Amino acid sequence: MNLGLIAQAVGMFAVTNIDDIVLLALFFSGASRPWPVVVGQYLGFAGILALSIIGALGAGLLPPAVLPYLGLLPLLLGLRAGWKAWRDRDEPEASVSGPSLLTVAAVTFANGGDNIGVYVPVFATAGRAGLVVFSVVFLVLVGVWCALGRFFATRPAVARGLSRWGHVVLPVVLIAIGVLILVEGLT
Template sequence: MQLRLLGQAAGMFAVTNVDDLVVLALFFGQAAARRGGPARVVAGQYLGFGAILAASVAGALGAGFLPPAVVPYLGLLPLLLGLRAAWRTWRGGADDEREATVEHPGVLTVAAVTFANGGDNIGVYVPVFATAGAGTLIMFVVVFLVLAAVWCLVGRFLATRPSIASALARWGHVLLPLVLVGIGLAILLRLG
């Protein structure tokens, strides 16, 4: 059971943050020439992702005040976000967030872009967190924080491999809508 939950947490983190790998790779590429630049990118990533987690946990705790019959309908949020992301991809707007980079990113710049780029993550995390028990919620948060470090390592690796970064940029926007719709449907069907 715990191994399945760890896998679910890791999978949810990976699919909701796949687009963040491209952004991190860009930031690491821009920060490489500056002393302490990579450390600023990591700090900004944690600050921004920490804000996403805080907003998600707060939203989930607020959702705990909802009647139990209403909670499954929180699955509509990731479903709608997935459909919106699919629509934006189809209409050609998938690169909007990636254009928000600057030449030498600082901690606050990375945090702001991470938070803005991960705003849809909140919509996915809140219903999942709201339906999880306290122990499971804590496990999700810990796994997400550990995987944020892994994402930083992978982003730094990608910054030195342009062909890999190009492939992620090309296909990440296709995978994300599919996964969001899947998460939304799973919440609706599992709890509805």
């Protein structure tokens, strides 16, 4: 087992997914059950991982010029969530079901354009054994990220803040991520 490669994978995952902890905490704070968030996160990340591996193997499924437009997905989801929060501002929050599995997966995938841009060149030089190590480490760390997001969402002070402001913060964060992906990718 190559510990240097594992350490590189851990570091690369942490750097490219630090923003996901905030999103996961927001998703978990609004979820009545944790499983849609966890499964959605795994599905979205599996898409990122698959595209990165395909890109590294030379298939070039998505041309680099298309990646910035993935920012439209969180932008539109953020606008939709913001509209819903504004529209339902006077409604009691008793029946909130939280984000759907597909919403979490879509946001995770759309937020992964930068991940793909980092992973493809690294994967291209890692070899098949390296790809396996990166993939296993990344998939384990998705679970760790979900646990951290859930942990932050269930801390009393954080939970109170997310409960009070999460319906406002989530759309703002999604819109910001979408704009950031678009701006960074198009410049």
